[in-house]
Amino acid sequence: MTDVLELTAAQAARQIEAGELGADEYLDAYAEAAAGEELNAYLWREDPNGGRGGGRDRPADAPLGGVPVAVKDLFCTEDVPTTAGSRILEGYRPPYTATAVRKLTDAGALVLGKTNLDEFGMGSSNENSGYGPVLNPWDRRRVPGGSSGGSAAAVAARLAPCAIGTDTGGSVRQPASLCGIVGLKPTYGAISRQGMIAFASSLDQCGTLTRDVADAALLLRAMEGRDRCDSTSVGIEGGVELPSREDLEGLRFGVPRELSADAEGLEAGVSAAFERALGLIRELGGEVDECELPHAAHGLSAYYVLAPAEASANLARYDGVRFGLRADGDADLLNMYERTRDAGFGAEVKRRIMLGTYALSSGYYEAYYGRAQRVRTRIVEDFAGAFGRFDYLVTPTSPTVAFELGARTDSPLAMYLSDYCTVPMSLAGIPTISIPAGLAEPDGGGPELPVGLQIAAPAFAESRLLDAAHAIEGAIGFDATPGLGGG
Numbered sequence: 001m002t003d004v005l006e007l008t009a010a011q012a013a014r015q016i017e018a019g020e021l022g023a024d025e026y027l028d029a030y031a032e033a034a035a036g037e038e039l040n041a042y043l044w045r046e047d048p049n050g051g052r053g054g055g056r057d058r059p060a061d062a063p064l065g066g067v068p069v070a071v072k073d074l075f076c077t078e079d080v081p082t083t084a085g086s087r088i089l090e091g092y093r094p095p096y097t098a099t100a101v102r103k104l105t106d107a108g109a110l111v112l113g114k115t116n117l118d119e120f121g122m123g124s125s126n127e128n129s130g131y132g133p134v135l136n137p138w139d140r141r142r143v144p145g146g147s148s149g150g151s152a153a154a155v156a157a158r159l160a161p162c163a164i165g166t167d168t169g170g171s172v173r174q175p176a177s178l179c180g181i182v183g184l185k186p187t188y189g190a191i192s193r194q195g196m197i198a199f200a201s202s203l204d205q206c207g208t209l210t211r212d213v214a215d216a217a218l219l220l221r222a223m224e225g226r227d228r229c230d231s232t233s234v235g236i237e238g239g240v241e242l243p244s245r246e247d248l249e250g251l252r253f254g255v256p257r258e259l260s261a262d263a264e265g266l267e268a269g270v271s272a273a274f275e276r277a278l279g280l281i282r283e284l285g286g287e288v289d290e291c292e293l294p295h296a297a298h299g300l301s302a303y304y305v306l307a308p309a310e311a312s313a314n315l316a317r318y319d320g321v322r323f324g325l326r327a328d329g330d331a332d333l334l335n336m337y338e339r340t341r342d343a344g345f346g347a348e349v350k351r352r353i354m355l356g357t358y359a360l361s362s363g364y365y366e367a368y369y370g371r372a373q374r375v376r377t378r379i380v381e382d383f384a385g386a387f388g389r390f391d392y393l394v395t396p397t398s399p400t401v402a403f404e405l406g407a408r409t410d411s412p413l414a415m416y417l418s419d420y421c422t423v424p425m426s427l428a429g430i431p432t433i434s435i436p437a438g439l440a441e442p443d444g445g446g447p448e449l450p451v452g453l454q455i456a457a458p459a460f461a462e463s464r465l466l467d468a469a470h471a472i473e474g475a476i477g478f479d480a481t482p483g484l485g486g487g
């Protein structure tokens with residue numbers, strides 16, 4: 001059983017197609033592993049005999065034939081509990097399935113379960129879940145990152161071969177980094193957002209959490225595309241090619257100082273692993289040079305005005321009438337709204353609704369929202385300038401390795417800094433991937449934990465991005481697993 005759990009999704013799909021591995025045997029192995037999990041990674045699991053997860057009647061030669069996928073519980077799944085990590089959606093069963101999930105099952109995948117997350121995607125540690133934190137499989141006293149922490153922990157701990165998540169400011173890349181797996185955030189608009197519960201609509205994008213870069217390509221390929229139910233979706237012209245590149249000859253890599261050496265709170269071990277990765281990029285024939293993103297340091301400030309502003313509007317729909325929870329009592333309608341929202345939303349969600357409502361209020365709109373939008377435009381221009389000189393930009397994904405549970409819960413600001421390196425790419429809407437770059441001790445000592453290398457490319461250059469990431473992945477040769485290499 002242990003052996004099949006080590007296969008990548010692509011390897012398993014090939015073996016299933018060739019008749020060397022039974023789709024049922026493969027699913028059962030994961031269903032069993034997931035049923036016994038102790039990380040709180042899953043909020044709902046498929047009953048292996050229930051057969052509701054889709055894909056079962058697909059031919060084995062479908063691209064994802066027989067591959068189980070863990071789905072962040074921010075995607076609507078028909079008749080299957082969907083909570084967004086919030087108590088306010090307790091008991092909610094959507095009447096339809098998100099386009100991204102449906103495309104996976106159309107390609108032959110099976111939904112293995114719904115994974116834990118920070119409430120509505122707001123957080124960087126999974127401690128903001130209404131259903132308890134997720135533990136990092138590398139060290140259970142530490143966080144897996146967030147908000148797609150359940151998906152990241154499940155893939156790292158062999159509780160799923162692959163998973164999907166959402167990334168608004170770093171929520172796929174940062175947990176992938178902290179759990180030692182690959183996390184891809186595609187270009188804004190590459191994958192439909194239909195049925196993906198909204199946090200900040202101009203930033204939210206579906207992404208993948210996988211064991212390697214080839215699996216990221218496989219999942220993206222199945223999910224990308226224009227969807228008439230999401231007018232902001234455009235797909236990726238020419239589709240997605242599976243990566244094959246092994247060298248970086250003739251490719252130029254920019255290292256933005258603001259997001260590497262000068263990044264806030266960068267740990268020594270992370271910096272050392274990053275430098276080693278730059279050395280490997282050079283050995284593969286890539287040119288590496290320093291560059292500037294002059295406004296990137298203001299990314300977080302702009303993000304924490306824009307994302308809460310959009311969230312405050314998106315979350316207005318949870319009123320106790322249409323979805324999930326309704327607070328008891330015989331009070332009037334307004335009072336019922338208030339009591340439901342008070343009981344259903346957690347502290348971070350309330351903080352963001354207040355921040356966003358304030359930023360959008362008349363008299364303050366220009367000073368906050370308008371100004372943040374202008375910073376966003378400057379950041380977009382910074383990236384456009386850098387991509388005039390470079391094919392890719394590389395930075396550490398997270399300034400630190402996985403931190404201890406509780407270490408940042410008292411300081412929203414310290415928590416927000418977790419996304420210092422990932423937020424600028426979200427504001428620019430460009431495709432960005434995090435791959436494992438090695439292990440490092442945290443500052444002040446502790447176990448060796450995964451470090452992520454972040455690679456960004458121009459909008460819709462996913463195939464080129466995956467190709468470079470594949471070459472670098474091969475050179476890094478990261479093969480540590482939780483409990484074997486660094487637990």
Ligand code: GLN
Pocket residue numbers: 121122123124146147166167168169170171172199307419
């Ligand atoms: N950690 C960031 C936040 O709390 C990003 C979250 C995300 O990408 N969904 O908003």
